[in-house]
Amino acid sequence: MAGFGKSLKVLRCLTFATGLVECLCFAGAVFGWASLVFVLKTDGYFSSLCVNATTVNATQVLDCSEQDEQFSLVFTIASFMNNFMTLPNGFLFDRFGTTVARLFGIFLYTLGTLMVAFSTAALSNLLFPALSFVAVGGILFLITNMQVGNLFGSHRSTIITLYNGAFDSSSALFLVIKLLHEAGISLRSSFLFLSACSFIHLLRTFFLLPRGHIPYTVPDHYTYGVTCGKSNSLSLEQTAANANTQMTTEETPFNKEPVKQEKSFRECVMSRFFVWHVVWLSVMQLRHYLFIGTLNPMLQRLTAGEPSLVSQYTNAFAITQLCGVLCAPWNGLIMDRHKGKPRAAGESEQEADLRASGLSLFLTALQCLLFSVSASTPYLPLQYLTFILQVLNRSFLYGGNAAFVSVAFPSCHFGKLYGLVMALSAVFSLLQYACFAVVKGPLDGDPLYVNIALTLLSLLAFIHPLSVFLHCRSLASQRAINASS
Template sequence: MPGLETSLVARRCLTFATGLVECLCFAGAVFGWASLVFVLKQEGYFSSLCVNATGVNSTQVLDCSRQDEQFSLVFTIASFMNNFLTLPNGFLFDRFGTTAARLFGIFLYTTGTLMVAFSTPVLPSLLFPALSLLAVGGILFLMTNMQVGNLFGSRRSTIITLYNGAFDSSSALFLVIKLLYESGVSLRASFLFLSACSGVHLLRTFFLLPRNFIPYPLPDRYTYGLTCSKSETVSSEVAANGNAQTAIEEAPLNKDVPVKQVKSFRECLLSRFFAWHLLWLSVMQLRHYLFIGTLNPMLQRLTAGESSLVSQYTNAFAITQLCGVLCAPWNGLIMDRHKGKPRPAGESEQEADLRASVLSLFLTALQCLLFSVCASTPYLPLQYLTFILQVLNRSFLYGGNAAFISVAFPSCHFGKLYGFILALSAVFSLLQYPCFALVKGPLNGDPLYVNVGLTLLTLLAFIHPLSIYLHCRRVSSQRAKSKAISASSQSL
C-alpha cells in the first residue's frame, strides 16, 4: 500500500524533526547557566551576600565571593539532580513507557519554569528547586526522544548522537533570554512563555510518539501515536494480508526480535564494560560541570571585573553551544561507519558495533584532555578555543554515552542502564562544589592546582577505549583460532 508507506515515512520524518526541535530548544537549557547567572546578578539575586572588602592599595572593593558560591551551589545541585534522578526516571520509562515518562517530565519542566518566573531577589531560594526541576524534566525529554533513532535503523547511532548534540545546544536558550532581557523583556515574561510551550510538548506526546516504545529492529509498517484513521489502517492491513501481525503497533523493545538469551540487568551492572564506561563518563563530566559552574567567576577574574568583557565572553560561550547539534552527528557517523559493509566471517553485529565505538571513545577522551589544558591556562583570548573544544567534547561525550549503552547492552535495559550510569556519575560530579570551595578558600582564588589535578584525572578516560580495543582483539583472535581448528579437523 503506497499510500500507507508514504504516510508512515512522513510521520517518522515529522517525529524526527519535532524531536530535534524539542531537544534543541528546551531539554538542556540548565547548562546555559552562565548566561542566566549574568541576568540574575543584574536583577540582584543573592546580592545581600556581597560585602565591602579592602583590596590592593587599601582601596574599597565589593567582595561577591559568597554570592558566586550560592550560584555555584544552585548549578551543582541542578546538575546532580539532572543525572541522579535519571535512575528512577529510567525505571519509570522502562516500566510504564513513553507517554507516562513524558507527562511526568512535562509536569516537572513546567513547574520549574513557573518557579523561576515567580522568583524574586527577595526570594532567591526558589532557584534551587526550579533549576533542579528544569534539569530533570529536560533529561526526560531527551531520554524519550532517543528511541526515535530506532525508526532509522542504519543511522541509529547518528540520530542518537544528533539528539544529544541538540540537548547540548539547547543551553543557548538562556543566551536568548539574556539578549531579550537586555532588550527590555523581563525574566518573568520569558519563563512564562516557556511554561506555555508545554502545550506543544503534550501534542508531540500523544500524536507523534508511541504510548510504550519504538522497537528495534523495526517491524514492517510499524505505526504509533494517535490518529483518527488508525482503526481503518489496521483493518485494511488485516484484510489485505489475513494476519493482524502485519499491523504490529507499539510492541515492547524486546518482543520484536528473535527470542534469545540476554544478559540480566545485574549482569550488565557488574560487567567490565559498565565499570570502565562509568569511569570514562564520570571524570570528563566532572571537568565540564566545574567549568560551566565556575565560568562566570573565572571570566570576572581574567577580565578584572570589567562587565562588558564578561558579557562579551559569556555571549561567545553561549553561541558556541549552538554548534553542539552540528558536532554530535560526527560522532554518530564514526560509530555507524561500518553499517552496510560486509563483516568479517563469524562477527556479530554487536561485535562490529563495539569495534566501531573504540575510535569514538578515544577521540572523546582526547578532546577532553585538550579542553582541560586550555581551560587551565589563564589567558583570556585562549578561552575562545576553550569554548569550541568544550562544546565539541560535550557533544561527543553525551552522544557517545547513549550510543555506547545502546550497542553494548540489551535494549530492554537501556532506560535503567542509562539512568543508573548517569546517577552514579552524578555522585562523582558532586566533587565540583568542594573544588570550587577549595579555590575560593585555601587557594585564595587561584584555580591552578585544581585545574592541573582535573587535567591529570581526565587521563583515566583513556582506559575505557583501550579495554574495548583489547576485548575486540581477543574475540577476533578466538574466532580465528576456532576457524583454524575447524579447518584442520575437516582436512583430517
C-alpha cells in the same frame, strides 16, 4: 494503501522535526547556566551575600564570592538531578510508556519555569528547586524523543546522536533570554513564555507520539498518536501481527534484537567494561560541569571584572553551544564506519561494533584532555578555543556513552544500565562543589591547581579505550588460533 503510506511518512517526518525542535529549544536549557547567571546577577539574586572587603592596598572592594558559591550550588544540584534522575525516569518510561513519562516531564518543566518567573531577588532560594525541575523535565523530553530514531531504520543512530546534539545546543536558550533581557524584556516575561510553550509539548504528546513505545524494528503500517475523523485502519490480521511484534519489542524500545539468555544484570555491572565506562564518563563529565558552573567567576577573574568583556565571552560560549547539534553526528559516523563492510571470518556483529567504538572512546578522551589543558591556561583569548573544544567534546561524550552501552551489553539490560551509568556519574559530579569550595577558600579564588588536578584526573579516561582495544585484540587472536587448529 498508497495514500495511507504517504500519510504515515508525513506523520513520521513531523514527529522527527518537532522532536528536534523540542530538544533544540527546551530540553537541555539548564546547561546554558553561565548566560542565566549574568541575568540573575543583574537582577540582584543572592546580592545580599556580597560584602565590602579590604584588599592588601587598603582599597575597598565588593566581595561577591559567597554569591558565586550559591550560584555554583544551584547548578551543581540541577546538573546532579539531571543525571541521577535518569535511572528512575528510565524505569518510569519503560513501565508506563511515552505519554505518562512526558506528562510528568511537562509538569516538572512547567513548574520549574513558573518558579523562575515568579522568583525575585528576595526569593532567590526558589532557584534551587526551579532549575532542578527544569533539568529533570528536560531530560525526560530527550529520553522520550530518542525512540523516534526507531522510525527511520538505517538512520536510527544518526537521529539519536542528532537529538543528543540538539540537547546540548539547547543551552543557547538562556543566551536568548540574556539578549532579550539586555533589550528590555524581563526575566519573568521570558519564563512565562516558556511555561506557555508547554501547550505545544502537550500537542506533541497526544498527536505525534505513541502512548507506549515505538518498537524497533517498526512493523509494517505502524502508526501512532490520536487521529481525528475517519482514518485508514489496518486489517485485523495486520493489527494482530503488529501487536505480536510490539510485544517482543516494547519492553526494550531502542533495541534491535528480542531478549535472549544473556549475562545477568549483576554480571554486567560487575564487569570491567562497566566499571571503566563509568570512570570514563564520570571524570569527563566532572570536568565539564565544573567548567560550566564556574565560568562566570573565571571570566570575572580573567577580565578583572570588566562587565562588557564578561558579557562578550559569555555570549561567545553560548553561541558555540549551538554547534553541538552539528558535532554530535560525527561520532555516529565514526561508530558506524564499518557498517556494510565485510567482517573478518568468525567476527560477530557485536564484536565489530565494539571494535569500532574503541576509536570513539579514545577520541573523546583526547578531546577532553585538550579541552582541560586549554581551560586551565589563564589566558583570556585562549578561552575561545576552550569553548570550541568544550562543545565538541560534550557532543561526543553523551552520544558515545549511550552507543557503547548498547553495543557492549545485552540489549535486555540497556535501559537499566544506561540509567545506572548516568546515576553513578551524577554522584561523582557532586565533587564539583567541593572543588569550588577549595578554589574559594584555600586557593583564594585561583582555580589553577584544581584545573591541573582535574586535567591529571582526565587521564583516567584513556584506560577505557585501551581496555576495549586489548579485549578486541584478544578476541581476534583467539579467532586466529581457532582457524589454524
